[in-house]
Amino acid sequence: MNGFFLKSLLLTFLLAPSLFAQTSDAAPRVSTVFAVLTSSLETNRATVGQEFVLKTISDVVVDAELVIPKYTRVVGHVTETATKGKDQTQSELWLVIDKAVRKDGTEIPLQAIIAAIAAPENSSLTDDPTYGMMHSNEPTQAKLASSTSGGALPAASKAESTAAVATANIKGLMDDRVTLNESSQGTIGYDDLSLSWHLMVPPPITVFASKRKNVKLRTGTQMLLRMALPRVPR
Secondary structure, X not given: OHHHHHHHHHHHHHOXXXXXXXXXXXXXXXXXXXXXXXXXXXXXXXOOOOEEEEEEOOOEEEOOEEEEOOOOEEEEEEEEEEOOEOOEOOEEEEEEEEEEEOOOOOEEEOOXXXXXXXXXXXXXXXXXXXXXXXXXXXXXXXXXXXXXXXXXXXXXXXXXXXXXHHHHHHHHHHOOXXXXXXXXXXXXXXXXXXXXXXXXXXXXXXXXXXXXXXXXXXXXXXXXXXXXXXXXXX
């Protein structure tokens, strides 16, 4: 039980980073990282155990060592869902952050909470200037591809020539603007969505709740993760 208590105490500090300025050097140390949700999550479709993936858009350095590089995959899973109904006052989505998976395959276990989120600046491709540029060039791209492939455009080439895919390929590398900061808390850009945590027994759980019938986190949602210091397995 002592270990559980210490872990719970450490995770409590994760929720209040401003306390560190008021405590001694012996206070628990934490790391933060900014990440982006790669595929939407919602209570209407999510299942218990379902994995989700984030992509980090900042580095995590611990004691001068680059532990989690930018663009690393962070994997989590859905631990519980609830939909508002007769016996349920709100919809809920319960998430656990499990690990970071570096490009070399190294897996780093994480104890982390989602401390804050920010909605994508614009979730509509039709309003995206990159998409507009690529979409206007689609007929030219298709004609060129067709002429170089004997009049028949392979399925893979068709997919890669679409404006949506081209936009994703380009913007996936470009959109690293961080809306959040290290002291951010709660939800930004989402109406009627609250954020809370269950910390008494590991692993820490982040709970999103809404009075609406569905909790949906859109693709591209930025997240601030606050975590116990990650270490590369030796």
